[in-house]
Amino acid sequence: MTGGISLPRRDDSTRGRPLIDLELPAELRVPMLQHDGRPATVCVDPGQTVARGQLLGKAEHPAALPVLSPADGRVLAIEVVDTARARDVPAVRLRPESGGPIADGAPAAEAACVNDIAAAAEAAGLAGHARPDPGLGNLLRAAAGRGIQDLVINALPGEPMLTTRELLLNGMLEPVLQVAERLHATLATRHVWLAISSADQALARRARRLSLRRPVRVAVLPDRYPQHHPVMLTLSITGREVPPGGVPQDAGTLVLELEAAVALAGALGLTEEPYPAARAVVTVTGPAVRRPGHYRIPVGTSLAEVLRRVGCSRPVVRLVEGGPMTGIAVDDPEVVVTQRTTGILAFDSTGDHVPDPGPCVRCGWCQEDCPVGLDPQRLLDAFERELRQEALRLHAEACLACGLCSYVCPSSLPLAPAAGALRQWVAARRSGR
Amino acid sequence: MDARSDYLPAAGTLRLGPPPFIRGLPGMLPITMSFSAAAAVALAAGVVLFGWQAVRVAAISTASALLLESVFNALSGRSRSWSESHALVVGILLACTLPPTVSWRVPVTGALIAVLVGQAMSGGLGNYLWHPVALGRVFVQVLYHEELTPERWPVLARGRLLWGDLAMAEPLPPLATWASSPPPPGVEAWTLTPPVEHLRAVLSAAPGEAAPGAMAALIRDLLPPWWDTLTGTAGGAVGEACGLAVIAAGLLLAWRGFLRWRMVLGAVLAAALAAAVLPVHVRVGDGMHAPWFPGLMAADHAPVGAAWIAFHLTAGALLFVVFILAPDPSSSPLTSWGHLFFGAIIGVLTILLRVVAGIPADAFWALLAANTLVPLIDRLTRRRVLGT
Ligand code: SF4
Numbered sequence: 046m047t048g049g050i051s052l053p054r055r056d057d058s059t060r061g062r063p064l065i066d067l068e069l070p071a072e073l074r075v076p077m078l079q080h081d082g083r084p085a086t087v088c089v090d091p092g093q094t095v096a097r098g099q100l101l102g103k104a105e106h107p108a109a110l111p112v113l114s115p116a117d118g119r120v121l122a123i124e125v126v127d128t129a130r131a132r133d134v135p136a137v138r139l140r141p142e143s144g145g146p147i148a149d150g151a152p153a154a155e156a157a158c159v160n161d162i163a164a165a166a167e168a169a170g171l172a173g174h175a176r177p178d179p180g181l182g183n184l185l186r187a188a189a190g191r192g193i194q195d196l197v198i199n200a201l202p203g204e205p206m207l208t209t210r211e212l213l214l215n216g217m218l219e220p221v222l223q224v225a226e227r228l229h230a231t232l233a234t235r236h237v238w239l240a241i242s243s244a245d246q247a248l249a250r251r252a253r254r255l256s257l258r259r260p261v262r263v264a265v266l267p268d269r270y271p272q273h274h275p276v277m278l279t280l281s282i283t284g285r286e287v288p289p290g291g292v293p294q295d296a297g298t299l300v301l302e303l304e305a306a307v308a309l310a311g312a313l314g315l316t317e318e319p320y321p322a323a324r325a326v327v328t329v330t331g332p333a334v335r336r337p338g339h340y341r342i343p344v345g346t347s348l349a350e351v352l353r354r355v356g357c358s359r360p361v362v363r364l365v366e367g368g369p370m371t372g373i374a375v376d377d378p379e380v381v382v383t384q385r386t387t388g389i390l391a392f393d394s395t396g397d398h399v400p401d402p403g404p405c406v407r408c409g410w411c412q413e414d415c416p417v418g419l420d421p422q423r424l425l426d427a428f429e430r431e432l433r434q435e436a437l438r439l440h441a442e443a444c445l446a447c448g449l450c451s452y453v454c455p456s457s458l459p460l461a462p463a464a465g466a467l468r469q470w471v472a473a474r475r476s477g478r
Numbered sequence: 479m480d481a482r483s484d485y486l487p488a489a490g491t492l493r494l495g496p497p498p499f500i501r502g503l504p505g506m507l508p509i510t511m512s513f514s515a516a517a518a519v520a521l522a523a524g525v526v527l528f529g530w531q532a533v534r535v536a537a538i539s540t541a542s543a544l545l546l547e548s549v550f551n552a553l554s555g556r557s558r559s560w561s562e563s564h565a566l567v568v569g570i571l572l573a574c575t576l577p578p579t580v581s582w583r584v585p586v587t588g589a590l591i592a593v594l595v596g597q598a599m600s601g602g603l604g605n606y607l608w609h610p611v612a613l614g615r616v617f618v619q620v621l622y623h624e625e626l627t628p629e630r631w632p633v634l635a636r637g638r639l640l641w642g643d644l645a646m647a648e649p650l651p652p653l654a655t656w657a658s659s660p661p662p663p664g665v666e667a668w669t670l671t672p673p674v675e676h677l678r679a680v681l682s683a684a685p686g687e688a689a690p691g692a693m694a695a696l697i698r699d700l701l702p703p704w705w706d707t708l709t710g711t712a713g714g715a716v717g718e719a720c721g722l723a724v725i726a727a728g729l730l731l732a733w734r735g736f737l738r739w740r741m742v743l744g745a746v747l748a749a750a751l752a753a754a755v756l757p758v759h760v761r762v763g764d765g766m767h768a769p770w771f772p773g774l775m776a777a778d779h780a781p782v783g784a785a786w787i788a789f790h791l792t793a794g795a796l797l798f799v800v801f802i803l804a805p806d807p808s809s810s811p812l813t814s815w816g817h818l819f820f821g822a823i824i825g826v827l828t829i830l831l832r833v834v835a836g837i838p839a840d841a842f843w844a845l846l847a848a849n850t851l852v853p854l855i856d857r858l859t860r861r862r863v864l865g866t
């Protein structure tokens with residue numbers, strides 16, 4: 046990988062903290078859409094009691110995913126909620142009530158072919174954690190249909206401040222390797238890789254030892270942002286380049302994020318978690334958080350509720366779902382946690398200092414560090430002057446939305462947003478044809 | 479729960495906007511600050527070598543640059559914050575390129591050109607093609623040629639550094655070196671022949687002498703040794719004389735991430751190579767003699783060629799241009815290959831102008847020429863987009 050930089054890890058205050066189960070809140074609002082597809086159709090009625098794992102929403106469309114209840118409880122209402130990625134999503138409002146009968150876990154699926162695995166993932170309502178995310182089942186089926194040479198399980202930590210991945214991998218190394226093995230056998234890939242950061246040598250050694258008599262190869266990659274991006278992983282591990290605007294599958298590679306692999310292990314009965322879609326493992330941190338750490342949070346919990354549980358030490362002025370480089374700033378703390386939530390960041394006014402933009406000084410850092418070789422400064426120029434043809438010529442669709450150009454720009458210019466807008470415009474134009 | 483509810487955000491009060499939410503640098507200030515600090519390091523060496531005269535030049539230059547910028551901003555209705563002001567850097571850097579003996583007219587004119595033409599009228603930081611300081615410097619070179627290329631220039635004598643007075647200067651005795659000459663009472667500074675004049679002597683060797691052996695001997699005896707040109711005791715412009723200080727300033731820039739090592743490497747290697755290869759035109763009798771590869775010359779088994787190369791690397795403005803002016807982000811290429819080419823162009827052109835054409839202010843002309851090529855270099859070295 047050319048470009049990219051090692052980001053300072055000074056904000057990783059949660060590293061090494063244990064995983065804490067966040068208690069069930071008084072109310073959950075479970076969204077019927079947690080991937081990039083169609084929402085599920087609510088199939089419960091207000092007043093009905095439901096058991097954990099019971100179906101709340103049916104998938105009536107191939108692009109929809111079923112939604113299971115994260116807890117035992119009573120349905121209060123059918124309404125709409127916002128998630129960080131989607132607005133006005135149908136949702137089931139639920140009051141958790143403990144002491145109900147414990148529903149049986151999903152039967153350990155005997156997955157003989159990739160369709161069985163995909164079906165198990167789908168039945169468990171698993172999101173694919175990919176960009177874009179068609180749901181894990183659809184992701185696997187599409188990959189099988191296209192023929193995949195390399196499968197990469199992505200366990201690189203990724204963005205600064207988010208540290209759950211190390212924790213997840215440390216605890217779930219064995220099941221993740223088993224999932225990798227099964228997918229390798231059923232997808233008939235040539236190689237299967239586990240991508241690990243070189244920052245944690247002990248973990249890398251353990252992974253190597255455990256994968257010794259397995260087909261899984263461990264790829265230890267430098268701690269360089271955005272090495273964790275699927276396009277960069279494909280390049281670094283297989284040497285194949287993903288075409289601009291494409292996904293790794295276009296280059297014969299399937300990148301499975303660690304969260305998806307862990308969830309799949311649950312759905313296949315390889316872990317203790319029978320309903321992996323019910324809770325998200327989230328790094329809650331930021332300068333305004335009193336007890337930063339790793340929390341397992343039931344899906345449908347609002348960010349405000351999470352903040353109440355972990356405590357705020359300062360007034361929160363910015364609330365971000367996701368990481369500091371690519372996350373989404375939410376406007377309403379009542380936004381709810383979904384399966385895809387990996388981080389919740391709360392910034393106070395001093396920690397959230399994004400300086401005013403100045404004139405470009407032509408330092409060249411933005412294009413030097415851009416992982417795909419774009420010239421973000423020219424993209425910004427093309428964006429501001431609405432030069433659409435220029436955007437096509439500069440291959441704006443190759444932008445990974447990694448945010449690095451904005452991060453390094455000494456003049457704080459809005460480079461990544463401009464590149465992102467042009468990328469969307471080019472993509473829309475291409476698909477419109 | 480111990481969370482104070484008023485710390486929790488209310489809907490609609492939260493800050494929105496696109497990611498990233500963390501930044502690598504806290505704004506623009508670092509650029510102007512870093513370059514000002516680097517310029518100050520070079521200037522400090524000048525104050526040690528030349529005393530209060532260096533302070534005088536720097537004060538005039540900086541004051542006129544700042545004044546001109548605020549006048550321009552007031553007239554054009556632009557209000558710039560202090561952190562965006564580039565005139566401070568321009569003022570100090572311009573002073574660094576002038577000999578300590580110049581009259582007040584030179585820094586004022588230079589600042590006028592640098593700030594008004596080179597910077598403000600070219601669109602300011604980020605937009606100008608030519609380095610403002612180099613522009614101002616070559617302009618005053620043309621206007622005040624005599625003042626800027628004197629036949630002898632002063633440097634404070636041993637033991638009189640910093641506090642001495644340049645006005646109480648005597649010519650340094652022939653064949654004496656600065657280090658071996660403690661000043662007699664009443665003398666506080668030496669005047670020396672500028673390296674360019676030495677060069678002219680080499681290039682027009684006495685008639686009748688046989689080349690290239692004679693030339694080798696001339697180089698050995700006439701040119702100041704490289705440690706004199708590196709420490710600054712061979713005299714020179716305020717900030718350029720001391721090569722060591724210039725390199726230290728460059729390291730400061732490197733630490734802040736503004737010095738591109740490929741640019742320095744390209745410039746130094748190209749200059750050394752050019753000095754080693756390019757023919758030196760020596761007048762022998764009535765004819766001209768132009769031996770190639772002066773870098774391989776030897777006289778009485780002494781590696782004169784190496785001294786020749788070391789002289790070219792350390793004398794004049796080359797180091798100053800390479801370490802402090804060329805890294806200016808606005809007027810240098812964007813990519814790493816571009817940096818290498820850009821440096822190499824500066825290195826070769828400087829030596830070419832110096833040895834073959836004999837033009838004063840060679841490194842500044844070379845920098846301006848390389849600046850002119852930046853759009854082309856950028857176009858040729860553009861990175862390939864992944865997957866295309
Ligand atoms: S956001 Fe896009 S343009 Fe900016 S560095 Fe990342 S890939 Fe390059």
Ligand code: SF4
Pocket residue numbers: 404405406407408409410411412421422450453454455456457458460
């Ligand atoms: S990083 Fe910012 S200042 Fe530097 S070239 Fe890019 S846009 Fe210009």
